[in-house]
Amino acid sequence: EDQVTQSPEALRLQEGESSSLNCSYTVSGLRGLFWYRQDPGKGPEFLFTLYSAGEEKEKERLKATLTKKESFLHITAPKPEDSATYLCAVQARNSGNTPLVFGKGTRLSVIA
Amino acid sequence: ETGVTQTPRHLVMGMTNKKSLKCEQHLGHNAMYWYKQSAKKPLELMFVYSLEERVENNSVPSRFSPECPNSSHLFLHLHTLQPEDSALYLCASSQDPGRGEKLFFGSGTQLSVL
Numbered sequence: 061e062d063q064v065t066q067s068p069e070a071l072r073l074q075e076g077e078s079s080s081l082n083c084s085y086t087v088s089g090l091r092g093l094f095w096y097r098q099d100p101g102k103g104p105e106f107l108f109t110l111y112s113a114g115e116e117k118e119k120e121r122l123k124a125t126l127t128k129k130e131s132f133l134h135i136t137a138p139k140p141e142d143s144a145t146y147l148c149a150v151q152a153r154n155s156g157n158t159p160l161v162f163g164k165g166t167r168l169s170v171i172a
Numbered sequence: 173e174t175g176v177t178q179t180p181r182h183l184v185m186g187m188t189n190k191k192s193l194k195c196e197q198h199l200g201h202n203a204m205y206w207y208k209q210s211a212k213k214p215l216e217l218m219f220v221y222s223l224e225e226r227v228e229n230n231s232v233p234s235r236f237s238p239e240c241p242n243s244s245h246l247f248l249h250l251h252t253l254q255p256e257d258s259a260l261y262l263c264a265s266s267q268d269p270g271r272g273e274k275l276f277f278g279s280g281t282q283l284s285v286l
Contacts, residue, residue, distance in 0.1 A: 064214070094274060101279070101280075101282075102279050102280070103176070103178075103262050103264070103277030103278050103279050103280050104215075104262075104275075104277050105277070106274040106275070106276070109274060147215070149215075160215075160217075160275065161214075162214040162215040163214055164212065164213065164214050165214075
């Protein structure tokens, strides 16, 4: 069974304090790993897709990396507007029409 | 209007009521989804429609009944719900459900069952 575990459950950072969020996964052949951001009262918003180990993607203060067992979302010099819940999801190569398996998310708070 | 639109944003209903959630996508996608999001739990896939045909049903209780009249519209009909059904219900769309593509989500309907 495909599984996604995210840690920590919650993270509180001072503005400018860099850190990383972890997403560990078990999947029978990875088709893609996805990162989403979710603000309170809104649906998840797509950030990145990673397809193979060693791949990296960047967007502003965020950088996502992928190994064969986990992905990291690195946040460099975060700002209060980066506060949100970050969701990780995977899709298996032989998943048919089942789109994504999600983790529970990491709730990030950045304090000014 | 662009993206994925869900109505209503909030809904309070009794256990004997019947209500419907509506979703509309303006992205020209072929697949639409219903997800349930409860506190402290991962997003749970409920239904998948591809080109208006249901292709996935994850053992969802029959008190939830989906309807997809065309590729742009998706409904979730609710009847005789239980308090544990209180959650955020999210609609999403994508071009193809099986190709590892990103999902576009609506803002959700926050449902409270009394």
